[in-house]
Amino acid sequence: MPLLTWKPGFAVGVPAVDAEHEEMIALINEIYEEMKQRRDATSIEQFLGDVLFAISAHFALEERMMRDAAYGEYAAHKEDHEELLDQIRDLMDRFEADPDAGMDLLKDRLSAWFERHFATFDARLHGRLG
Numbered sequence: 001m002p003l004l005t006w007k008p009g010f011a012v013g014v015p016a017v018d019a020e021h022e023e024m025i026a027l028i029n030e031i032y033e034e035m036k037q038r039r040d041a042t043s044i045e046q047f048l049g050d051v052l053f054a055i056s057a058h059f060a061l062e063e064r065m066m067r068d069a070a071y072g073e074y075a076a077h078k079e080d081h082e083e084l085l086d087q088i089r090d091l092m093d094r095f096e097a098d099p100d101a102g103m104d105l106l107k108d109r110l111s112a113w114f115e116r117h118f119a120t121f122d123a124r125l126h127g128r129l130g
């Protein structure tokens with residue numbers, strides 16, 4: 001069972017954005033699998049670094065769209081992005097110190113963030129900007 005499952009309700013109707021969201025879900029699922037299978041810590045840490053990079057690039061794209069459109073919810077939306085980036089950094093530290101605690105953090109907090117952010121901030125953003 002993957003940690004996160006793509007749902008039609010996540011679609012925001014902008015194909016490039018939906019593709020990036022699906023890719024983010026796939027990356028999170030892949031890390032979770034590797035953690036569960038107790039892959040060596042160094043490769044998981046490297047992978048987490050790659051995921052942080054991919055997610056940062058996606059956020060930068062959305063934040064540019066919002067700035068270009070002088071979008072009213074920009075500050076709150078960006079703040080929610082920062083929160084996930086903080087959580088991933090926290091996860092990297094936590095995993096290094098205690099892999100089980102890192103896995104719990106991924107399972108509970110990160111997966112909840114995705115469900116909530118897609119359904120709220122991203123749905124509103126792409127509903128407005130198309």
Ligand SMILES: [Fe+2]
Pocket residue numbers: 062077081117121122
């Ligand atoms: Fe977003």
Ligand SMILES: [Fe+2]
Pocket residue numbers: 021058062122
């Ligand atoms: Fe997004």
